[in-house]
Amino acid sequence: MGEEELKVLGAWGSPFSRRVEIALELKGVPFQYIEENVLDEKLKSPLLLKCNPVHRKVPVLLHDGKPVVESLIILEYIDETWKNNPILPDDPHQRAQARFWAHFIDHKCMPPVWTALLGSVEEREKAVEEVRECLKTLEGVLDGNRFFGGETIGLVDISANFIAYWLRAIQEVSGLDFMNEDQLPLLTKWSEEFVSCNVVKGHLPPRDKLITFMKNWLSGHGWTD
Template identity: 40%
Template sequence: MENKDTKVLSFWVSPFGLRVEWALKLKGVEYEYIEEDVFNKSNLLLQMNQVHKKVPVLIHHNKPICESFVIMEYIDETWTQYPLMPQEPHQRAVTRFWASFAEEKVLQAAGKAMMFSGDEKKNNAENAKEAMEKIEELIKGKKFFGGENIGYLDLALGWISYFLPVMEEAGNFHIMDPLEFPAISSWKKNFLDHPIIKDTPPPREKTLCHLQSRIIAFASRSGD
């Protein structure tokens, strides 16, 4: 059943939108999903996110909230069942730090490694791998980053479990070796086996085709 007071504007392959949906699902919040064509943006999206004009957008009681990390904190504060963030202020700050770290040091570098070639591909893949080594230490000895239950940081880093392997295949680079990252590999399995998570990632082949098309488009624009 959809909740017309809560809507999510997203794009089927967006890892940022998916983390918002995961947060709502973990909380048991019903919502209406509205698929956006990010290459032909709707008037609704342009109206609801006038600054960045990007997905995801959460619309709650006709008020928009933008940026996935901000949205997840809003969800956590609005629906208090199943807390996502730690309650202790220092732990909350640490959680925000690692979410930003993974976004800036792993996702952005992996994205560049996927798109670029030559030394730029190699250097960005190495930078992403070095950052992953720090995340490996963070998750050692834990089932989830949130402890025994999925929390905010698990959702923030959830793209690593299903999206990063497809990025690696599409861009012909390699970061995640299970032998080098056993703790992350164990976390990936735990995360993807969770009943809320397991059926939600987009189809792998469809995702791969999408990423390959983006690489081709990027290369044509950059003259590679």
């Protein structure tokens, strides 16, 4: 495609906006990144509120001035727009499976993580087990492959960036044990290889900054940047 204006409205600590960056990097598509302050409703930019008036959140992909919102929808849009290095398989059934597992990560794996951190004692214990069960399921889906997409990074891998990077930081800060090499050797190996990929590691937040951010939040100081 010719010269295009491509912007990503994101937040440094958001795994959702980082997904978009990783996908564009994988495609070799240049873009302008615009950092948004999503921690304070009053500081959200007019551009963000105009592009995503419903959810008022990142990420937003602006392609020639036309906004696309919601990270999984953006990932599919990117794959349909730039055909090289596909992140979804050609086979319709395999495509449907990839969509299912990406949705599973967002709606089954991630919510109980926050409950495990913020819920009552009883809720936390149940949530930790729920997270572990979800990760065990993903271990089975990986089935010994290098990536969920086989030998190359695909939609599910990019969607699971939270598990590969953010979840391990959360474990360090909270002391909770969601994922370890003894119980989930395949998923642990996958996470280490995924975050080490050149197209990925340049689009992950600095670990020290993320750890500090999480410590502040869990200690009751709020979402201080």
